[in-house]
Amino acid sequence: MTQRLPRVPPTRPSDTAPLWRSEIGQLDSLMGAPPPPAPPRRQLPQGWLLKGLGLVGVAVASGLVWLVVMPKGDPEPPPTTTSTAPTGEFSFARAPQAPEPVLDSSCAPHAYGKAKEYFTTTPCQQLSRSLYTVSASGKQVLVSVVVVKMADDKAAADLKKFLDGDNTGNVYDLSREGVAKVPGGPDWVAHGEYASKLQGRELVIVESDFYGAAKSSERDRKLLDRISNDALRLAS
Numbered sequence: 561m562t563q564r565l566p567r568v569p570p571t572r573p574s575d576t577a578p579l580w581r582s583e584i585g586q587l588d589s590l591m592g593a594p595p596p597p598a599p600p601r602r603q604l605p606q607g608w609l610l611k612g613l614g615l616v617g618v619a620v621a622s623g624l625v626w627l628v629v630m631p632k633g634d635p636e637p638p639p640t641t642t643s644t645a646p647t648g649e650f651s652f653a654r655a656p657q658a659p660e661p662v663l664d665s666s667c668a669p670h671a672y673g674k675a676k677e678y679f680t681t682t683p684c685q686q687l688s689r690s691l692y693t694v695s696a697s698g699k700q701v702l703v704s705v706v707v708v709k710m711a712d713d714k715a716a717a718d719l720k721k722f723l724d725g726d727n728t729g730n731v732y733d734l735s736r737e738g739v740a741k742v743p744g745g746p747d748w749v750a751h752g753e754y755a756s757k758l759q760g761r762e763l764v765i766v767e768s769d770f771y772g773a774a775k776s777s778e779r780d781r782k783l784l785d786r787i788s789n790d791a792l793r794l795a796s
Contacts, residue, residue: 648790652703655691657740662689667708670737673729678722685709685761689734691742692794696783699770702742703791704733704749706765716761723765724756733767746773753784757792764795 654660664670664687668679686709694701708731710716722728733749734740746752752769766788773779 646793646796648793650694650696650787650790652692652694652791652794655693655702655740655742657742658691658734660690662734662739663687664689667731671729671731673727675723675729675731678719678728682710682715682719684719685711687731689731689739690794691734691740692791694787694791696787697780699780701768701770701784701787702735702745702749703766703768703787703794704735705791705794706731706733706767707759707795708763708765710761710763713758713761716758716763720756720758720763723763730767731765744771746770747775751775751777752779753781753788755785755788755792759795762795764792766791766794 665685666679667684667687668676670687670689671679686707688707688709690705692703692705694703708716708719710719723730730750735742735745736748736750746769749767749769751773752767755766757764768784768788768791770777770779770784
């Protein structure tokens, strides 16, 4: 008796081979395909771009302005009002009634005596008058400093020779003329002591007297002479 074995269906090449080839083909296509395109870049609106450029411009301008106005080193100290006159024996201070020199373009209207006639025929170019105070030996002294500018050096020398004489008159000081009222000041500095010196075409004239002094008052004339000569430097 012959035993019959069960039938096994034959294997069909088409059941496996096609599937394998299709998978290989898909893999090849994936490997050889170009890469996917990059996502598009996000662009800012034009308005935001213009605003950004504007802010950059403002920052640059601010930096330039700071470079211009920024302090260069240490700040400069405020100007002082100390006198530039050379030092001397006494310490003079401007009278508060005449804190600045009084300038005029002519001398004759401010002169008296023979000096008025002199300036009428030989006019000056400029007149500068100042008042100072100084304390010496416990006494207060008023000092008049007058600077007369003449046409040239010779005219200034001739004027000095004339005014250094006796009974010639002179230029009024600011107190005597009433331009600056000095409370308690002397009756007239011309009653005190006198000094003069040349500075090129300028003649410096100084007169000084004690506060409260009258024409007939007793005076320390040696002290006044020292004060008047020392005050000549105030016109430097």
